[in-house]
Amino acid sequence: MTPDSELARFDVVERLVHWSTAIMMLILIVTGAILYLPALALHVGHRGLVENIHVITGLCLLGPLALGLAGPWRKRLVSDLRRLDRWRPSDFDWFRTATRRSGLARDKFNGGQKIEAAFLGAAMVAALVTGVIMRFAPSSWITWATGATLVHDALFFGIVVAVVAHVAFAVSKPEQLFSMFNGRISRSWAKGHAEAWLTELEAPKVEIPSASEAKGGLAGPAARSAP
Amino acid sequence: MLGILGLAGIGIVAGKKIDGALGGVSSAVSNAIGVPLPGDDEFRYYTVTNGYPVVPADTYKLTVDGMVNQPLRLSLADLRSMKRTSLVHQFQCVTGWVVPDVHWEGVRLSDVLERAGVTSEASALRFFSADGLYTESLTLTQAHLPDVLVADKMLGTNVTTDHGGPVRLYVAPMYGYKSIKWLNRIEVTNKVVDGYWEDEGYPADAWIGGSAPVSVVP
Numbered sequence: 001m002t003p004d005s006e007l008a009r010f011d012v013v014e015r016l017v018h019w020s021t022a023i024m025m026l027i028l029i030v031t032g033a034i035l036y037l038p039a040l041a042l043h044v045g046h047r048g049l050v051e052n053i054h055v056i057t058g059l060c061l062l063g064p065l066a067l068g069l070a071g072p073w074r075k076r077l078v079s080d081l082r083r084l085d086r087w088r089p090s091d092f093d094w095f096r097t098a099t100r101r102s103g104l105a106r107d108k109f110n111g112g113q114k115i116e117a118a119f120l121g122a123a124m125v126a127a128l129v130t131g132v133i134m135r136f137a138p139s140s141w142i143t144w145a146t147g148a149t150l151v152h153d154a155l156f157f158g159i160v161v162a163v164v165a166h167v168a169f170a171v172s173k174p175e176q177l178f179s180m181f182n183g184r185i186s187r188s189w190a191k192g193h194a195e196a197w198l199t200e201l202e203a204p205k206v207e208i209p210s211a212s213e214a215k216g217g218l219a220g221p222a223a224r225s226a227p
Numbered sequence: 228m229l230g231i232l233g234l235a236g237i238g239i240v241a242g243k244k245i246d247g248a249l250g251g252v253s254s255a256v257s258n259a260i261g262v263p264l265p266g267d268d269e270f271r272y273y274t275v276t277n278g279y280p281v282v283p284a285d286t287y288k289l290t291v292d293g294m295v296n297q298p299l300r301l302s303l304a305d306l307r308s309m310k311r312t313s314l315v316h317q318f319q320c321v322t323g324w325v326v327p328d329v330h331w332e333g334v335r336l337s338d339v340l341e342r343a344g345v346t347s348e349a350s351a352l353r354f355f356s357a358d359g360l361y362t363e364s365l366t367l368t369q370a371h372l373p374d375v376l377v378a379d380k381m382l383g384t385n386v387t388t389d390h391g392g393p394v395r396l397y398v399a400p401m402y403g404y405k406s407i408k409w410l411n412r413i414e415v416t417n418k419v420v421d422g423y424w425e426d427e428g429y430p431a432d433a434w435i436g437g438s439a440p441v442s443v444v445p
Contacts, residue, residue, distance in 0.1 A: 042279060045277050142323065146243045147242015150266050
């Protein structure tokens with residue numbers, strides 16, 4: 001392999017799941033802010049409509065992930081989710097200053113990304129459960145609805161912080177951001193940022209995603225649906 | 228991930244107590260930064276139209292018509308010349324948020340109805356908002372509860388526009404959506420007509436906790 005060759009980082013399924021979930025998260029944050037913040041609630045109004053958009057989008061939020069996991073196309077997605085859920089000693093380097101790092105070869109995802117994934121994954125499920133209680137629980141469950149509202153409101157702040165951090169990191173690292181559009185990333189990036197992953201990819205017994213898969217990804221539906 | 232889910236679970240089950248415990252602190256911070264916080268004791272402001280109506284207090288009229296002997300058009304001065312009732316009670320939203328110990332003052336709905344003279348075939352009321360869209364209902368029996376007010380004061384002052392002023396309804400034993408804001412007309416009818424949130428699936432008999440309570444006013 002030449003130093004400038006490209007590696008397949010995300011497949012079409014992963015990118016479709018990412019961008020459809022991202023668009024729904026954006027709708028949820030905007031409608032959620034309108035429902036929650038008094039200044040917006042009073043000036044936008046139309047509470048019934050905004051509430052219905054928020055509730056329907058919320059009910060659909062985990063749909064893309066579920067579809068992504070529902071068939072034989074799930075292989076890459078499952079492998080990356082497992083990777084996000086598995087902590088290695090090198091992951092903690094991300095939280096350390098340069099002089100205190102272990103220097104171990106790094107995984108495909110860093111510690112920050114793993115924290116982000118764990119938080120947002122849990123927050124989405126928790127927001128779904130509390131949201132369903134708030135909207136659909138019988139009116140005699142008001143004590144639980146009060147608790148659900150407390151949690152849902154707290155999640156609003158947590159999710160906004162997590163999403164803003166995610167977008168800020170993405171925008172500040174154009175090559176990684178772009179790989180969520182075209183699925184590919186340079187070998188030199190992997191060499192510098194995810195050497196353990198690169199080693200896995202290039203080890204003889206590990207299945208290396210073919211170049212045709214990466215090209216298919218570029219022309220595939222994900223590239224068209226990306227905003 | 229499990230940690231967050233665990234916290235959420237505790238939050239749902241114990242949230243009522245946490246909400247109560249957080250109330251004062253959360254409200255103080257919320258007031259300081261101007262943003263609602265989880266567990267605070269602040270109102271959320273709901274409006275179902277484009278913005279909200281601004282109703283001038285000096286030309287305000289409350290119309291009472293339908294199945295009555297004497298249709299009324301009451302000004303704010305008329306309401307203030309009638310027998311006044313005040314009470315301190317929570318405002319509980321059906322979605323869960325609650326503002327404890329809110330001061331309410333106005334005229335009992337039953338006193339307004341008595342002044343208009345409800346005819347014998349009447350059995351329900353329909354309420355209209357100056358926003359032109361929101362409506363609500365009560366049965367005549369519910370309307371005669373002593374803690375149902377046509378309120379022109381709350382929180383120690385005239386009802387502000389964002390709270391539904393100059394005049395709103397306050398139905399103490401029911402969820403907040405029954406306490407219609409910018410109230411400008413009460414129609415006495417012979418059947419309950421579903422209002423705005425009833426059309427979205429919420430119950431017309433909106434008793435807090437799900438069943439008819441003991442009245443908060445003796």
